[in-house]
Amino acid sequence: MNTQTKNGYMLLFIGTDWHKGLSPEEMQKVSEQWMAWFKRLTEQGKVVAGHPLERDGKTVSGKNGRVVADGPFAESKESIGGYFLLDVATMDEAVVIARQCPGLAYGAKVEVRAVRAECPLSSEAEAQLAEATA
Amino acid sequence: MNEKNEYLLLFRGKEWWSSLSPEELRKTMDQVKGWFDRLTESGKLKAAQPLAREGATVSGKTGHVVADGPFAESKEVIGGYVLVQVNSLDEAVVVAKSCPTLRFGMEVEVRPVAEECPSMVKARQILAEALLATAAA
Numbered sequence: 001m002n003t004q005t006k007n008g009y010m011l012l013f014i015g016t017d018w019h020k021g022l023s024p025e026e027m028q029k030v031s032e033q034w035m036a037w038f039k040r041l042t043e044q045g046k047v048v049a050g051h052p053l054e055r056d057g058k059t060v061s062g063k064n065g066r067v068v069a070d071g072p073f074a075e076s077k078e079s080i081g082g083y084f085l086l087d088v089a090t091m092d093e094a095v096v097i098a099r100q101c102p103g104l105a106y107g108a109k110v111e112v113r114a115v116r117a118e119c120p121l122s123s124e125a126e127a128q129l130a131e132a133t134a
Numbered sequence: 135m136n137e138k139n140e141y142l143l144l145f146r147g148k149e150w151w152s153s154l155s156p157e158e159l160r161k162t163m164d165q166v167k168g169w170f171d172r173l174t175e176s177g178k179l180k181a182a183q184p185l186a187r188e189g190a191t192v193s194g195k196t197g198h199v200v201a202d203g204p205f206a207e208s209k210e211v212i213g214g215y216v217l218v219q220v221n222s223l224d225e226a227v228v229v230a231k232s233c234p235t236l237r238f239g240m241e242v243e244v245r246p247v248a249e250e251c252p253s254m255v256k257a258r259q260i261l262a263e264a265l266l267a268t269a270a271a
Contacts, residue, residue: 010185012212019253024264027257034251049181053142054246058227061241065231072243080144080245081252083215095190099197109193111204113212114186120213121163124151128159 007115008048009094011084011101016055017075018106033102038084046097050084081108085115140180140247141226143216145233147240148209149187165234173218178229184214213240217247 019027041047059069072079081103088094091114098110154162173179193199204211220226223246230242 007183010183010215014191016252019256024257024260027253028261031251031254031257051140051142052248052251054248055252057243057245058223058230059241059243060227060230060233061236061239063237065233065236065242068227068231072245080243082248083142091190095192095200098190098192099200101192101197104193104197105195109191110197111189111191111212113189116184116186116214119163119166119184120149121151121159121166124154125156125159125163128156132156 006089007117009086009088009091010113010115011086011094011098012111012113013081013083013101013103013108014079014111015077015103015108016079016081017077018081018103018108020075022106030102030106037100037102041084041086041097046086046088048085048087050082052082053080055079055081077107138247138249139219139221141218141220141223141229142245142247143218143226143230143233144243144245145213145215145235145240146210146243147213147235147238148211150235150238150240162235169232169234173216173229178218178220179216180219181217182215185212187211187213209239 019030022030038047038050055074056070057072059071061067061069086094086097088097091112094112098112101108101110104110151159151162170179170182188202189204191201191203193201218226218229220229223244226244230244233240233242236242
């Protein structure tokens with residue numbers, strides 16, 4: 001199924017250790033390819049925002065956010081290295097763009113997610129209301 | 135390092151809202167709305183969007199592996215993001231801690247937005263060090 005959304009798609013780049021084993025020259029080359037890719041997509045009007053993320057950060061959890069942990073870890077297979085926000089109409093189109101990611105060749109993964117029109121809480125409230133009045 | 139002082143808050147967790155009673159749901163919606171209103175008024179909120187649960191994961195050398203997922207039931211799945219502009223990581227953590235849905239088991243990842251790809255920065259550092267070492271030899 002190819003669901004349409006006017007809200008666009010988010011690409012999450014997973015894996016911050018892709019450069020391991022590469023020479024600094026190769027690392028620079030892949031980073032440059034990545035930037036050129038971003039520039040091309042911007043010119044085509046297909047990407048509306050995007051940022052790399054610093055490797056450090058914090059994780060907040062627990063009631064009232066009382067658990068604050070360091071992390072995610074500096075360089076790992078699972079941590080998110082950056083994101084793009086795409087202005088494309090279909091999941092297929094978003095996947096086509098994701099497949100062009102220069103990091104894929106070095107083991108990075110791309111998560112493709114549709115942006116929702118509204119908060120899931122409002123949708124749930126509407127669903128409950130519909131059920132109650134049915 | 136982070137000149138624009140932007141921080142990305144990623145919200146992870148299961149679909150906890152589907153188990154709430156209508157009263158609890160209404161109360162939580164009001165709290166979330168109040169939280170967003172306060173963030174907006176304070177000028178800290180730059181962007182925020184919820185994500186649909188379905189999606190795809192692309193991997194493999196040429197992106198030839200396309201899998202469904204992440205799965206809605208996963209505790210790790212990202213349900214949405216908030217982009218804030220504050221003065222420090224500590225301040226971004228304070229914003230994350232004030233999120234009213236943490237009590238349902240959500241987790242918030244707080245990440246500084248980078249001006250430049252950290253791999254690029256690292257490559258330049260290694261090259262500069264190598265150059266210095268050559269010059270010293």
